[in-house]
Amino acid sequence: MMIHLEQLELDGGSGTDIHDVTGRVAAAVEASGVREGLVTVHAPGSTAGVTTIEYEPGVLADLRAALERLAPEGIAYAHDARWGDGNGYAHVRAALLGPSLSLPVVEGRPLLGAWQQVVVVDFDNRPRRRRVLIQVLGDQARP
Amino acid sequence: MMIHLEQLELDGGSGTDIHDVTGRVAAAVEASGVREGLVTVHAPGSTAGVTTIEYEPGVLADLRAALERLAPEGIAYAHDARWGDGNGYAHVRAALLGPSLSLPVVEGRPLLGAWQQVVVVDFDNRPRRRRVLIQVLGDQARP
Amino acid sequence: MMIHLEQLELDGGSGTDIHDVTGRVAAAVEASGVREGLVTVHAPGSTAGVTTIEYEPGVLADLRAALERLAPEGIAYAHDARWGDGNGYAHVRAALLGPSLSLPVVEGRPLLGAWQQVVVVDFDNRPRRRRVLIQVLGDQARP
Numbered sequence: 001m002m003i004h005l006e007q008l009e010l011d012g013g014s015g016t017d018i019h020d021v022t023g024r025v026a027a028a029v030e031a032s033g034v035r036e037g038l039v040t041v042h043a044p045g046s047t048a049g050v051t052t053i054e055y056e057p058g059v060l061a062d063l064r065a066a067l068e069r070l071a072p073e074g075i076a077y078a079h080d081a082r083w084g085d086g087n088g089y090a091h092v093r094a095a096l097l098g099p100s101l102s103l104p105v106v107e108g109r110p111l112l113g114a115w116q117q118v119v120v121v122d123f124d125n126r127p128r129r130r131r132v133l134i135q136v137l138g139d140q141a142r143p
Numbered sequence: 144m145m146i147h148l149e150q151l152e153l154d155g156g157s158g159t160d161i162h163d164v165t166g167r168v169a170a171a172v173e174a175s176g177v178r179e180g181l182v183t184v185h186a187p188g189s190t191a192g193v194t195t196i197e198y199e200p201g202v203l204a205d206l207r208a209a210l211e212r213l214a215p216e217g218i219a220y221a222h223d224a225r226w227g228d229g230n231g232y233a234h235v236r237a238a239l240l241g242p243s244l245s246l247p248v249v250e251g252r253p254l255l256g257a258w259q260q261v262v263v264v265d266f267d268n269r270p271r272r273r274r275v276l277i278q279v280l281g282d283q284a285r286p
Numbered sequence: 287m288m289i290h291l292e293q294l295e296l297d298g299g300s301g302t303d304i305h306d307v308t309g310r311v312a313a314a315v316e317a318s319g320v321r322e323g324l325v326t327v328h329a330p331g332s333t334a335g336v337t338t339i340e341y342e343p344g345v346l347a348d349l350r351a352a353l354e355r356l357a358p359e360g361i362a363y364a365h366d367a368r369w370g371d372g373n374g375y376a377h378v379r380a381a382l383l384g385p386s387l388s389l390p391v392v393e394g395r396p397l398l399g400a401w402q403q404v405v406v407v408d409f410d411n412r413p414r415r416r417r418v419l420i421q422v423l424g425d426q427a428r429p
Contacts, residue, residue, distance in 0.1 A: 001144045001287045003322045003425060005392060036146045038183060038245075038280060040324060042390055045399035046340040053238040054189040058221035059231065066214045066235045071352045078344035088345065092352045095339040099402070102245050102324075102388050104185055104278040106148060111276060113188035116242070133397060135390040137324060137424070138280070139146060144287045179289045181326060181388075181423060196381040197332040201364035202374065209357045209378045245388050247328055247421040249291060254419055256331035259385070281423070282289060 002140050004032030008132040012122035015073065016064050016093070020055045021132065022117040025103075025110050028134040035108045037138015042100035044131060047090040047124040049097030055117040067093050090123035097121060105138055145283050147175030151275040155265035158216065159207050159236070163198045164275065165260040168246075168253050171277040178251045180281015185243035187274060190233040190267040192240030198260040210236050233266030240264060248281055288426050290318030294418040298408035301359065302350050302379075306341045307418065308403040311389075311396050314420040321394045323424015328386035330417060333376040333410040335383030341403040353379050353409075376409035383407060391424055 006028040010019050021041065029039055041050050053059055070093070077088020101118065104111045112118070120132050149171040153162050164184065172182055184193050196202055213236070220231025244261065247254045255261070263275050292314040296305050307327065315325055327336050339345055356379070363374025387404065390397045398404070406418050 001425060005322070005390070036148070038181070038278070038324070040388060040390055042397060044397055044402060046338060046345075046402040051238050052189060052242045054222075054234055056222070056225070058223075058225040059189075059234045059238075061221040062214075062231050062235050063238050066239065070213060070356060071348075078347040079340075079342070080344075082342070082344040088348050091340055091345045092348050095337050095345075095349050095405075096352065096383065097239065098241060098384060098387065099338045100387065100389055101241065101243065102183060103243055104148070104183055104276055106276070106278075111185060111187055116187060116189040119238075133390055133392070135324070135392075139144060179291070181324070181421070194381050195332060195385045197365075197377055199365070199368070201366075201368040202332075202377045202381075204364040205357075205374050205378050206381050209382065213356060240382065241384060244384065244386065245326060246386055247291070247326055247419055249419070249421075254328060254330055259330060259332040262381075282287060 002034055004136040006134045010130045012130055013124050013127035015125045017122040018060050019120045020117045021120055025118050025134055029105050029110055029136050032136035033140040034105055034136045034138040035141045037105045038102050039105050039110050040100055040102045040135045041118055042133045043120050047087055047094050048122045049094045049099055050101040050120055051097055052116050052118055054115045087125050093123045145177055147279040149277045153273045156267050156270040158268045160265040161203050162263045163260045164263055168261050168277055172248050172253055172279050175279035176283040177248055177279045177281040178284045180248045181245050182248050182253050183243055183245045183278045184261055185276045186263050190230055190237050191265045192237045192242055193244040193263055194240055195259050195261055197258045230268050236266045288320050290422040292420045296416045298416055299410050299413040301411045303408040304346050305406045306403045307406055311404050311420055315391055315396055315422050318422035319426040320391055320422045320424040321427045323391045324388050325391050325396050326386055326388045326421045327404055328419045329406050333373055333380050334408045335380045335385055336387040336406055337383055338402050338404055340401045373411050379409045
């Protein structure tokens with residue numbers, strides 16, 4: 001079994017930044033040489049999540065609006081009352097979205113639909129550089 | 144390590160169809176011969192998701208009602224304004240639910256509770272045949 | 287490839303109990319000897335979920351409040367009308383949160399942020415002992 005790890009750095013912090021990392025995921029799978037296996041994308045930290053979406057501005061705005069209904073920025077959060085961070089909404093959104101995503105690798109590519117992109121959603125409201133890990137695990141082609 | 148891949152096709156498109164694929168997942172694990180490992184169920188595309196639920200009509204209706212609170216069908220979506228698909232709600236629901244699920248395989252079976260089923264939720268509102276992938280990864284029994 | 291499985295038992299049932307299992311996950315990874323791989327935490331059953339969060343009382347209260355907006359305890363559920371369990375809200379929350387989480391193992395440790403804990407959220411309203419599985423899959427250090 002082969003295990004290959006890559007690290008990205010993403011700049012964000014304006015509140016619910018949505019980064020398309022599909023190209024980076026595909027490149028990591030290709031670099032690994034894995035033909036059949038599993039690729040896991042993980043954003044360490046408690047204010048970001050990973051999912052897939054069609055990366056076009058309309059849907060991205062629609063996703064932000066749904067998250068605003070679920071965990072509005074403007075309401076009171078116990079986290080903010082205790083710690084003064086102002087990012088209680090970000091913690092809640094991240095816990096609900098989930099911090100990682102695993103997809104099958106088939107014939108050397110992450111399995112995705114034609115209009116489906118892998119995104120890291122950075123909910124935080126402070127400028128920050130965020131680390132994202134891409135791990136590819138599986139079998140390489142046999143010679 | 145053994146990697147085994149199966150593909151299902153599901154017909155749907157009436158809006159938030161919930162398909163029980165538990166039997167197909169268990170059959171794929173059995174067919175793989177994997178005794179200990181991980182099974183991943185993935186619905187490629189940006190308008191479907193995968194999770195688990197007790198597959199009885201009451202809970203399924205309750206889940207649909209919660210999704211309707213989260214991303215109602217009847218409100219305006221920027222995606223629909225741009226593309227005219229009328230399925231903006233489906234994209235948002237799918238991104239929030241997540242496109243894949245990985246479960247441990249223990250003693251040749253996917254690990255599930257007694258009243259827990261694996262479901263593919265197809266949110267789309269157009270009739271379509273949807274492809275679902277089941278990947279089993281792990282060790283076969285030693286002779 | 288090495289596959290290592292551990293089982294926890296958690297007591298809960300007061301409604302949306304949030305258990306920090308980070309230490310148990312790290313211990314399972316260490317016990318496995320796996321240096322590079324994937325760890326999956328899975329709560330079998332249809333009324334619990336797994337995610338990550340900063341485990342401090344403020345954020346936990348904020349998460350509970352968001353779940354209450356999404357699937358309130360006090361509204362009518364079709365599941366309860368059929369089965370009288372009174373835990374329809376728990377089924378819906380669990381389906382939306384998801385029953386399992388997979389994280390990369392890097393240098394013998396589950397990859398997490400400094401303020402990020404792995405939590406099992408038990409939504410059920412009846413006292414119960416809940417089983418949680420931790421599976422570590424990967425390569426051990428080479429001698």
